Amino acid sequence: MNPMATKKTFSLGGDLTINRLGFGAMRLALGTLDGPTRAPESGIAVLRRAVERGVNHIDTAGFYGRGAVWANDLIRTALSPYPDDLVIATKVGPLLGANGVPSRQATPDELRALVETDLRTLGLDRLDLVYLRVGGLAAPGGESIAERFAVLAELRAEGLIRHLGVSHVDAAQFAEARAIAPVAAVQNEHVADMELLAECTEAGAAYVPYFPLGGGRTPLDTGRLGKVAARLGATVTQVQIASLLALSPSVLAIPGTGTLGHLEENLAAGDLDLSDEDLSELRG
Numbered sequence: 001m002n003p004m005a006t007k008k009t010f011s012l013g014g015d016l017t018i019n020r021l022g023f024g025a026m027r028l029a030l031g032t033l034d035g036p037t038r039a040p041e042s043g044i045a046v047l048r049r050a051v052e053r054g055v056n057h058i059d060t061a062g063f064y065g066r067g068a069v070w071a072n073d074l075i076r077t078a079l080s081p082y083p084d085d086l087v088i089a090t091k092v093g094p095l096l097g098a099n100g101v102p103s104r105q106a107t108p109d110e111l112r113a114l115v116e117t118d119l120r121t122l123g124l125d126r127l128d129l130v131y132l133r134v135g136g137l138a139a140p141g142g143e144s145i146a147e148r149f150a151v152l153a154e155l156r157a158e159g160l161i162r163h164l165g166v167s168h169v170d171a172a173q174f175a176e177a178r179a180i181a182p183v184a185a186v187q188n189e190h191v192a193d194m195e196l197l198a199e200c201t202e203a204g205a206a207y208v209p210y211f212p213l214g215g216g217r218t219p220l221d222t223g224r225l226g227k228v229a230a231r232l233g234a235t236v237t238q239v240q241i242a243s244l245l246a247l248s249p250s251v252l253a254i255p256g257t258g259t260l261g262h263l264e265e266n267l268a269a270g271d272l273d274l275s276d277e278d279l280s281e282l283r284g
Contacts, residue, residue: 028222133187170196
């Protein structure tokens with residue numbers, strides 16, 4: 001278990017203290033995965049307010065965006081020069097097709113260029129955390145990630161990356177990556193794989209559920225969440241975020257939004273205390 005994890009913070013890679021409630025940048029540029037782009041001014045305002053409110057972990061990717069609106073550009077415009085304690089995590093692996101959506105996985109030879117592009121668009125000399133994002137939206141597993149992860153490990157050795165992560169992986173792929181270089185974080189769609197979460201907790205690695213609020217793909221169980229939310233005077237969204245953080249001190253939540261109102265709602269979840277009774281009811 002991470003020896004420096006607390007209720008509110010987590011020590012990423014042993015040297016970066018971050019708040020466990022962070023921010024996912026996908027919705028800064030896109031309202032939904034396949035929807036229209038948002039006005040840049042909205043995303044810039046949300047980013048600045050998030051940092052004002054204590055967020056110091058922003059999760060992004062070079063493939064978040066479309067047309068003239070891209071999350072990395074918004075992050076740089078809104079926050080550069082960056083606060084000393086701000087940790088920006090990014091993901092590489094998918095390559096965009098002509099329609100602006102990921103079409104295939106990058107080969108090992110193509111990964112360096114993706115990392116260099118993130119460095120340039122974010123305006124950084126070194127990336128704090130880079131995940132190798134594997135596969136599409138089907139269940140993870142079934143392929144080796146060793147050759148591609150080894151490329152990122154080389155870039156880490158060169159000083160372009162501080163910490164490495166893996167995204168959309170199963171336990172075998174997590175073990176495969178750890179045999180090559182230290183893995184500071186795993187980012188998967190949900191926390192159905194409790195064994196993998198336990199492995200991350202034991203290894204001191206962060207577990208970061210993406211689409212923590214469903215991402216428009218998986219509806220929340222508003223029945224259970226609603227009962228607890230009504231009892232606590234909270235919203236369903238807040239209870240969902242708090243329940244994720246309660247799973248393990250290694251879990252980091254990265255809810256995203258493009259509006260200030262939803263940002264404030266999400267951040268308030270960090271102060272929500274769920275009792276054992278609440279958690280038992282939520283987990284059935």
